[in-house]
Amino acid sequence: MNKQTIESQIAELPVCDYAFIEIRDIPFREEVRYICKTECSRYGKSWSCPPAVGTVEECRERCRAYDGAFLFTTMTEVPDMEDLEGMLATRKDHEEITRRIRNLFLEECSGVLALSTESCAVCEHCTYPDAPCRFPDRMFPSVEGFGILVTGLAEQCGITFLSGGNLVTWFSLILYRE
């Protein structure tokens, strides 16, 4: 894989920060899964979230099948942090950038798994658990749902994510097989 080719194309996108990382450096934590289970209303409601994505150990094993990973962020200003709908609307732009970066890696690599932020929102009503995912190619599993401590990973890489005021930082993690 040619990292320079990827980096030159990423320079044209509104990506805030990024880093290439080793798979072994990704921190998987049962505590992150516990938060999904106890605090997130999307737990058990989507193919992109637990328990559909498997146990944390199974997620770790899926990630180990790749040669490397690419973490990136986008940042958006929202008028009101209390306005969940307004905040989630800004995620659409991040999801589109994730799709474009996933496609960049697909051109360079033999296999790619893209994990993005929060639960999949492609369909108004997810088919889980009654029928298979309608758009497996468009659905990005949740990075946190995999049990990944994404803020810890960002700190390890020197990626800034603590934003003040009305700034929201969105994360995605692209795993690639060369």
Ligand code: SF4
């Ligand atoms: S693409 Fe649709 S069916 Fe698949 S996980 Fe997302 S919302 Fe659910």
